[in-house]
Amino acid sequence: MxxxxxxxxxxxxxxxxxxxxxxxxxxxxxxxxxxxxxxxxxxxxxxxxxxxxxxxxxxxxxxxxxxxxxxxxxxxxxxxxxxxxxxxxxxxxxxxxxxxxxxxxxxxxxxxxxxxxxxxFDVEPIQVRNRLIESMIPVRMIGFPQKVAGELYGPMMLVFTLVAILLHGMKTSGTVIREGTLMGTAIGTCFGYWLGVSSFIFFLAYLCNAQITMLQMLSLLGYGLFGHCVVLFVTYNVHFHWLFYVLWLVVGGVSTLRMVGVLISRTVGQTPRLILCGTLAILHMLFLLYLHFTYHKIVEGILDTLEGPNVPPIQRVARDLPDVATHLVNNTVKSLGISLQAQ
Amino acid sequence: MAEVDDSNKPLFAGLSDVSISEDIPVEGEITVPVGPSSQDDAYSTLDEPVKETILRDLKAVGKKFVHVMYPRKSSALLRDWDLWGPLLLCVTLALMLQGGSADSKEDGGPQFAEVFVIIWFGSVVITLNSKLLGGTISFFQSLCVLGYCILPLTVAMIVCRLVLLGGSGTVSFIVRLVMVVASFSWSTFASTAFLADSQPANRKALVVYPIFLFYFVIGWMILTFSPSS
Structure with a gap:
């Protein structure tokens, strides 16, 4: 009242x-x-x-x-x-x-x-550009802890770019069918990798007594995805096997080395360094292989079963499974079918 | 409050003692100023026909469509934002993209939801990004601008469907490619023209990049769309 x-x-x-x-x-x-x-x-x-x-x-x-x-x-x-x-x-x-x-x-x-x-998110365009370039330049400076910028704009945008590139790759490889689920998968994969691996490495770093914060880890791994974006963007449009492997080794390797260099400079002792950097390098390189190959196998299988009328107008050639293998599979299936009919 | 009443009481109690002599006429005219009431009538929408209301809203949406097609320096899109236009465009686009996945065994449900979610989730992400970068624009203003700027892409979608009716050869693909690229750049240009002013001058590139990516993905979806035969 x-x-x-x-x-x-x-x-x-x-x-x-x-x-x-x-x-x-x-x-x-x-x-x-x-x-x-x-x-x-x-x-x-x-x-x-x-x-x-x-x-x-x-x-x-x-x-x-x-x-x-x-x-x-x-x-x-x-x-x-x-x-x-x-x-x-x-x-x-x-x-x-x-x-x-x-x-x-x-x-x-x-x-x-x-x-x-x-x-x-307090960055200038020039800073972002420089960091993108720096993410491809491994620095061999082990004695003194290297600087890691704690910034999230670049990593966020790189993850979204990677999502878009993945979508693009899935569509060009002929996945009109599973679009909805692939969309979710693309977002889930990219964010899952970024957040999941960062937390995992951060946890390992905590165990190994490395001097790195979660924010720095997110930023480091996020900028490390720049190499992935470049490689996938090129190889989703230009389909040569050897090109992918070369790019995988060179570009992916360089961006991995950059992260490894930073981690080494911030860790003390041989074993912790080996554990931490080995894990990160393996995860990072395998992720690129995974992105390039995994979805494509699914697509290949679906395309094989649908055959012909349902292919989209700008379908590209199947690139990742060698022709020999598909021929072999097709022939064996055919011969099996014939033999079954004969019986 | 009781104290206040008590303190007021003697003030008014004195009034009862005032005597008014008989020859002074205690009468007059009470006039209410007419201005405000007529203004109220003008703004009142309670007793107008429903048709008028809908037409007025549609007219407002249409006016904003024109603004998008002619991206002048104007704050009409920002000043009175609404989400009807974006909803309309988004639903139209999603419905037209719907047929694309009908060739699978699933009934194509994800397609509609996918387009819908991409558009709204994407614009929310762009808006949050622009706010994080220090933009002065409000949340819904940005959503409104981004939603209205899908208009060129929706037009491109309509054209693509018409072209696809004619058949899907190399020529039709080139026509669709040109159409989509043109509408994509139009969308990006228009939304940048509206949103750029609210951003710090040195960070425009950082704000434009996600917008570019957003319209690029939508444009890509339109380009790769193929109706079920």
């Missing part, structure tokens, strides 16, 4: 200026905040971050005001009732305020998270 009427009075005057009133300070501000919170739940989602900030400031102001009020002492006329009421009101207001804050903080979580992430 107290806070309600007080709140109404304040809203009539001015939305945020409830503190000049000589009545109960805390309750007034709390009620107004709650009301405004409810208002923002609808349309102007944008202002919530600002409001959150403002509410924090206001809370401090309210506390200050309350403190000064206590210092100056209550007016004579309010001395008896006001002291008691003020205390009660403040207590209630505090509880209301706490509950409101808890509820509101849930809604603000999204925006708060954005603010938390913002420093990791």
């Amino acid at each position: 107290i806070s309600a009427s007080d709140g109404n009075k304040n809203t009539n005057a001015e939305p945020w200026g409830g503190f000049d009133d000589n009545l109960i300070q805390g309750s007034g501000s709390a009620v107004i905040d709650m009301e405004n919170m409810d208002d923002t739940s609808g349309s102007s989602f944008e202002d919530m971050g600002e409001m959150h900030q403002r509410m924090k400031e206001e809370e401090e102001v309210a506390e200050e005001a309350a403190a000064t009020e206590e210092d100056t002492g209550d007016d004579g006329e309010f001395l008896g009732m006001k002291g008691f009421k003020g205390q009660l009101g403040r207590q209630v207001a505090d509880e209301v305020w706490q509950a409101g804050k808890r509820q509101a903080s849930k809604a603000f979580n999204l925006y708060a998270n954005i603010d938390i992430l913002r420093p990791y």
